Amino acid sequence: MAGMSRTGWLVTAALLALLAAILFAMGRPPICPCGTVSLWHGIVQSNQNSQQISDWYSFSHIIHGFIFFGLSRWLMPSRPLWVALALAIGIEGAWEILENSPIIIDRYREVTMAYGYSGDSILNSVSDTAFMVVGFLAASRMRWWVTVLIAIAFELFTLWTIRDNLTLNVLMLVAPVEAVKEWQAGG
Template sequence: MHRSYTPHLVTAAVIALSALYLLWIGRVPWCECGYVKLWHGETMSSENSQHISDWYTPSHIIHGLLFYAGLWLVARRLSFGWRLTIATVIECAWEIIENSDAIIERYRAVTISLDYYGDSVLNTVADVLAMILGFWLARVLPVWVSVALVIFFEVLTAWVIRDGLVLNVLMLLWPLEGVMEWQSGG
């Protein structure tokens, strides 16, 4: 049986090209603190989004779960590998947009992320890999478990850091003063 590795190679190339682009536009390779941590749990810190994983990693796993569901609905005739490639292109495009000066300034202006200056390239690649994990989980888990994971991650991050995927998108697109007050502990 012949198995094509082309989608996997394209997926890896998309991730590598995205990382190179982020380096080219001046994003730091890893935390300027001089060390790399597997987990950084303090969101109100200049080291947030600089290490391998943090409280925003669950939102990237959710991206993978949602991308799998969406691509299953609209492109289920494509192989898993090619759907993963499409999801990776979308995730990498978001990471590039998220790390643009315009979006960084928007985050700083309308959210509680006053010390946010963009993700390190290491964190960006780890975020993409977290999306891939979510995509793979959605493939092997029952739908109800995928839905439960989305709800669990959103409730967990809202409870622990007063943020999450839904709140992040809401505050980026349509900032609400009440939400900002709640997020800042008011």
């Protein structure tokens, strides 16, 4: 499979800039309201979670990239890599916009372990999307079974470390289970 073209990199940069502009227009803070920028923030129940460049949920965004790559090769196998990636960025960006809307912020507060969640900083949303790009491009270079094993490892690692992962996040957002919520809270 051919790598990314110059056009692909330009489209990727333009889409990330567009995402940042939309989030800015929505009133999202550019960086953590705490005033600092960190490469990593590892405390889930804190006011800096989903505000910094990376956090425990960065693993989930890499998995998004794995999934989007697999779907793109299945649904549009003859399209250039950059076209599939542009579509994936559009989907991920749409999620980041929706995730930072009051309806999803309130839903997270209500049914997930994200107590006090106030949405993401623009830095975090753009970084989340960049992590998806990393996952997408990594999957384009790996055998499918390696990608699946890495995704499972990420899911198990974050489950063990923070009692949350992509699977539980989706479950709790769509069809909350009280026992899972209690377990995630340490009960």
